[in-house]
Amino acid sequence: xxxxxxxxxxxxxxxxxxxxxxxxxxxxxxxxxxxxxxxxxxxxxxxxxxxxxxxxxxxxxxxxxxxxxxxxxxxxxxxxxxxxxxxxxxxxxxxxxxxxxxxxxxxxxxxxxxxxxxxxxxxxxxxxxxxxxxxxxxxxxxxxxxxxxxxxxxxxxxxxxxxxxxxx
Amino acid sequence: xxxxxxxxxxxxxxxxxxxxxxxxxxxxxxxxxxxxxxxxxxxxxxxxxxxxxxxxxxxxxxxxxxxxxxxxxxxxxxxxxxxxxxxxxxxxxxxxxxxxxxxxxxxxxxxxxxxxxxxxxxxxxxxxxxxxxxxxxxxxxxxxxxxxxxxxxxxxxxxxxxxxxxxx
DNA sequence: GCCAGACGATTAACATGTTAAGTGATTGCG
DNA sequence: CGCAATCACTTAACATGTTAATCGTCTGGC
Numbered sequence: 001x002x003x004x005x006x007x008x009x010x011x012x013x014x015x016x017x018x019x020x021x022x023x024x025x026x027x028x029x030x031x032x033x034x035x036x037x038x039x040x041x042x043x044x045x046x047x048x049x050x051x052x053x054x055x056x057x058x059x060x061x062x063x064x065x066x067x068x069x070x071x072x073x074x075x076x077x078x079x080x081x082x083x084x085x086x087x088x089x090x091x092x093x094x095x096x097x098x099x100x101x102x103x104x105x106x107x108x109x110x111x112x113x114x115x116x117x118x119x120x121x122x123x124x125x126x127x128x129x130x131x132x133x134x135x136x137x138x139x140x141x142x143x144x145x146x147x148x149x150x151x152x153x154x155x156x157x158x159x160x161x162x163x164x165x166x167x168x
Numbered sequence: 169x170x171x172x173x174x175x176x177x178x179x180x181x182x183x184x185x186x187x188x189x190x191x192x193x194x195x196x197x198x199x200x201x202x203x204x205x206x207x208x209x210x211x212x213x214x215x216x217x218x219x220x221x222x223x224x225x226x227x228x229x230x231x232x233x234x235x236x237x238x239x240x241x242x243x244x245x246x247x248x249x250x251x252x253x254x255x256x257x258x259x260x261x262x263x264x265x266x267x268x269x270x271x272x273x274x275x276x277x278x279x280x281x282x283x284x285x286x287x288x289x290x291x292x293x294x295x296x297x298x299x300x301x302x303x304x305x306x307x308x309x310x311x312x313x314x315x316x317x318x319x320x321x322x323x324x325x326x327x328x329x330x331x332x333x334x335x336x
Numbered sequence: 337g338c339c340a341g342a343c344g345a346t347t348a349a350c351a352t353g354t355t356a357a358g359t360g361a362t363t364g365c366g
Numbered sequence: 367c368g369c370a371a372t373c374a375c376t377t378a379a380c381a382t383g384t385t386a387a388t389c390g391t392c393t394g395g396c
Contacts (some may be wrong), residue, residue: 018227018239020311022298023201023216028241029314030194032321037191038354047354047381048191059186065345071186073196078382080346085381102344102391130190134320142313143188146197149310152302153200206384215351215384233375246352248376253351270361270374 033130040122044115049074050082051119057092057108058116064097065104091115201298208290212283217242217250219287225260225276226284232265233272259283 018024034048041051049072056071057063063071069079083106086092091112097103108116131139186192202216209219217240224239225231231239237247251274254260259280265271276284299307 018220018223021295022307022311023198023205024220024241025311025314026194026198026201029317030191030198031241032318033191033194036321036324042355049382052186052192055186073192073199075383075385076345077347077384081382084346100344100392104345127189129324130321133324134317138313138316139190142310142317143190143193145306145310145313146193148306149197149302150200153204153298156204156297156301210385217352234373243353243355244375245354245377249352252376268362268374272375 036126036130037123040119040126044119046115046119047082049078050086051123053079053082053086054091054108054112054116057106058113062105062107065106068106086112204294204298205291208287208294212287214283214287215250217246218254219291221247221250221254222259222276222280222284225274226281230273230275233274236274254280 038048041048046054052072052074053068056068060067060071065076065079065083068074069076072079074082083092083094087094090109093107093109095105095107097105206216209216214222220240220242221236224236228235228239233244233247233251236242237244240247242250251260251262255262258277261275261277263273263275265273
């Protein structure tokens with residue numbers, strides 16, 4: 001089966017082995033986790049992001065859109081679309097802030113809370129099983145390292161692509 | 169600043185604090201990393217996924233689409249679209265496998281390799297800076313934990329959502 | 337009060353993620 | 367051979383990620 005037609009392309013650049021790149025490792029780990037949660041969410045017509053939003057609202061009460069975006073770690077445009085959909089489904093409610101008509105206050109409805117009550121047990125059970133298998137202590141270590149990485153990266157300046165510094 | 173209008177919604181479900189969920193931690197860490205790479209890729213009209221594909225091809229030579237999907241950790245539909253685009257840009261080439269016309273062999277072109285040579289130095293510099301700041305040893309530990317998590321999750325059965333077993 | 341600039345949120349446009357369905361080629365079995 | 371099942375890949379449809387542009391609203395200087 002080892003036909004001679006398959007010549008190996010020369011890798012001239014000494015780059016890190018592909019699978020060892022940090023973004024790939026993080027992506028794979030995350031996908032491995034989400035793979036277990038998606039079926040349960042899907043059974044209730046919820047995407048991962050919609051679930052994040054409902055949980056964030058249940059935990060924090062009424063908050064502004066921008067703050068919700070920060071909590072649920074979503075970009076504005078995604079959040080706008082999802083909120084429109086969740087509002088149509090009566091899972092959340094919105095109201096303008098009287099003192100500043102630019103601002104939008106979002107809150108979860110009773111229906112939304114009820115949905116969380118239905119989904120949460122399964123979700124928690126899955127998370128619990130993961131914790132048990134991986135080890136609570138090790139999981140905490142992983143969380144700590146990820147947080148440390150985050151802080152480390154925030155402190156790292158956003159490297160410009162420009163080779164020359166335009167400042168005189 | 170603590171206006172009385174903001175009533176705190178009762179969190180009836182004792183769920184894990186939102187920001188402590190593993191998917192969120194992984195997502196944030198990954199975004200923190202990618203935030204540094206995206207500008208450089210964007211300067212060369214490359215998305216993160218396109219870059220993954222080019223690197224995978226440069227490292228492995230000619231491979232089939234399915235194998236490329238596995239290497240670059242992309243789903244088939246995404247890969248199909250991206251390959252169509254990269255082929256139009258002459259960064260990759262494709263050929264049907266004569267012995268099995270279902271299969272498609274993909275390879276990187278000279279133009280693709282040249283692009284990698286241009287982008288790689290910046291990319292490696294950023295990665296090097298991250299490694300230096302975070303610590304090479306700690307980074308290796310993180311990789312190890314992520315890999316262990318992956319294996320642990322693969323061994324975990326995909327919990328069915330169904331409460332009842334529909335078999336006979 | 338007026339207006340330029342900043343701000344919060346949305347919309348637009350394009351790329352990818354995700355699942356399901358479709359298409360053509362191959363395989364295995366009668 | 368004939369054909370149903372399978373396979374490799376692609377398309378389709380919808381949701382989100384990402385960046386830029388837009389649209390009201392607000393703020394501050396005048």
